[in-house]
Amino acid sequence: xxxxxxxxxxxxxxxxxxxxxxxxxxxxxxxxxxxxxxxxxxxxxxxxxxxxxxxxxxxxxxxxxxxxxxxxxxxxxxxxxxxxxxxxxxxxxxxxxx
Numbered sequence: 001x002x003x004x005x006x007x008x009x010x011x012x013x014x015x016x017x018x019x020x021x022x023x024x025x026x027x028x029x030x031x032x033x034x035x036x037x038x039x040x041x042x043x044x045x046x047x048x049x050x051x052x053x054x055x056x057x058x059x060x061x062x063x064x065x066x067x068x069x070x071x072x073x074x075x076x077x078x079x080x081x082x083x084x085x086x087x088x089x090x091x092x093x094x095x096x097x098x
Contacts, residue, residue: 017082019095020065024076028066029092031082037063044082045091046072 017037020029031037039058044065045051053068074080079095 011086013086015084017084017090020080020082020092022072022074022076022078022080024074026064026066027071028064029072029074029080029082031063031065033058033061033063035063035082037065037082039063041068042090045089047092047094048073 018031018035020031022029037056039056042054042056042065043051044054052070055066055068057064057066074094080092081095082090082092084090
């Protein structure tokens with residue numbers, strides 16, 4: 001048996017906040033409240049690399065995330081994954097789920 005000891009730190013470069021469902025009539029993404037996002041304004045980088053302001057609202061066990069200006073180019077009832085980088089930036093990417 002061999003054992004190796006490693007010193008140092010392990011840094012997470014990205015973490016998944018969760019999967020949201022996009023509702024075109026509401027112009028909003030719906031995400032579980034347990035995701036850890038707090039109500040208020042946040043910056044999200046979309047699938048094209050463009051950063052915009054989104055508003056997070058709480059309703060029951062759900063969070064509704066609505067783009068402040070403009071219409072998101074997301075598929076109706078599509079799944080979107082929200083990802084936070086080690087420096088706190090949040091981005092979204094379309095998920096092949098669904």
